[in-house]
Amino acid sequence: MKRCYPPLWLAASALLVLLLPAARATTVIAPTFDRMVASSDYIVRATVKSVVSDWRQNPDKPGERYIGSMVELNVLEVIKGTPPSPLVLDLVGGRVGDKELTIEGMPKFVVGEETILFVKGNGRQIIPLVGMMHGKYNVRHNKLTGRDEVFRHNGDPLYNEQDISRAASTDGAPSSQQTKAANPLTASDFATRIRNSAKSSNRESSK
């Protein structure tokens, strides 16, 4: 049997996440907030400008094709790192004509939506977001409060950035562990906490 074995550092990090409570996913292991921030190449608040799908060649298998998509973003705010301009995410999956390639667990991009994205490995990864769907948070304007609030990929409000590491639900039980606050985080609050985490991470790495 031909197997590729992981490098030691990857195996070690896998072991680390295995120890996280209720943080395992079949396709994706939900990352912690700090790890998401640290792992991201850049983090932006942006609106989706366009989504275009086409057939591409698999570089590892000449002659084999797959459907990919380019998601063009209109960056409203750079929260971490230095994204290219224009910023276009390169994803596996999409629709060409009547044929569609889906990657289960891939986040949905809707033209016009506002979102906070933890981008990693754009052009190299299947989905260039940390933890696939965990790397995308939608921002919705609350007309009653006037706040721009942050929501998880499954539509749950994000009350605390640490909730990122929690699974969306547990077996048959509501997400009672989820931190309940009066209101979901605002986009600016979330951005502040991301920046604080990034600063903390930088301090740790510079020691």
Place this chain on the structure above:
Amino acid sequence: MGLLALVSVSGAFGFTFVLNKNTGLPIKWPEGTIRIKILLGDTKTLSDGTNYNTSARAAAQTWNAIIGSAQFQTDLVTGPAGTAGDNNEVNELAFADKVYGKDFDANTLAVTTGYSTGNERVEADIIFNTSYTWDSYRGNIRSGSYDLQRVALHELGHVLGMDHPDDATPKQTVSAIMNSHIGNLDTLTTDDTNGVQSLYGPASVPPNDAFANATLITLTGGNTTSVKGYNTKATRETGEPRNVDNPGAHSVWWRWTAPSSGSVTLDTGKVDATTKKIDLTKGESSYFDTTLGVYTGTGVSSLTKIADNDDIESGVVQASTVTFNVVSGTTYRFSVDGWDGDSGGITLNLNFNSVGGTLPSITTQPANATVNSGSSVSFSVAATGTEPLSYQWQLGGVAISAATSATYNIASVSTSQAGTYTVVVSNAAGSVTSNSATLTVNTPAPPPPPPSSGGGGGGGAPSVWFVAALAILGLARHRRFS
């Protein structure tokens, strides 16, 4: 432009599906065998005694045990590990460190990729990330290694078209192997079973497959009701009519008797007011492209078609709907089939509109009467029911002209009007006929006999005989004076 990914929505029980965004219907395999090649390898013996290939095959067999119209082919297990091809219309399970030449995210255990055309899946591959250590065992998750079998069970659920209930909009909170996270659960739950059987049906033939075994529908919620079923593994009968002239292949039958006249709207799915697509979120829609037919008659080969339909909106909303008038007491037969052999879970919604509401009900029946000829008589009826009520009196079953109110008066009865009277009371919902009331007409009394001689009588009108006598006497006197 627009949505990049297929939209996930919730089902009635929490289960969710990968949907065709054009139709709103789940993407699934056509009936038959889902060919899979398990290229995970068979050289390493795992904790439960399996190897990677046989562990994954056991997961496929777990799904096979509960689904009807499609089955994973599991005899294609190959010995050595191999790689999955892209867009080759072969379904493969393999280990890899890349997918389509791109890296896994560091947090991703396994990925299921699926190609589809329209509502049909045409290829799906499962790639297990070689960055992780894999084993095969039951029970709680162990530290340091992932159970390939439960991950395969989850990913094969994706291959079948299932999605994450906890990622649905709105989110569902259920116990399910199809939830987005792995945990101590290592078997399918009721929600997983309900979900996959909505797509492929159970392994059994539906009880209402044969026309003669049509399931009886009764109105349970006022004038509406919804019934559930499936048509996977159902077959057509000799002489059976075709809905919308489509060949079909998997018809099932219901029957319903109209309690009163009116109209019925029958459908196999509801439309979401916002998306204008079929709405699977409320458990009111079927999970496949249906056809629907309404018939009357008692023999499957001699039915009279009343109405049929393919799509609510051709090619877009692939649920079916018909509206037709019904006559009180008539039994209607409903056939649900799949367009070009499609099949799956059925929801059939019936909305009965009894037009005028409640049928008339007679509270006071007309009474018998006996009168003399030339006398007057009156018949009356009292009835309740949705207004307006109308009346038609009949004599011997024949409508009487201008006798159209609750009371029927005859000013001067003749003997020809004797007989059996009924009244038909009607409204928009239908009509009822009263009990019979009999009119008896007495004929006039015969003339009295002539008076006897010497007899006198006092008082009263002079008799004919007396007048005649006077006339004779008067004539005699007239002759004497002459």
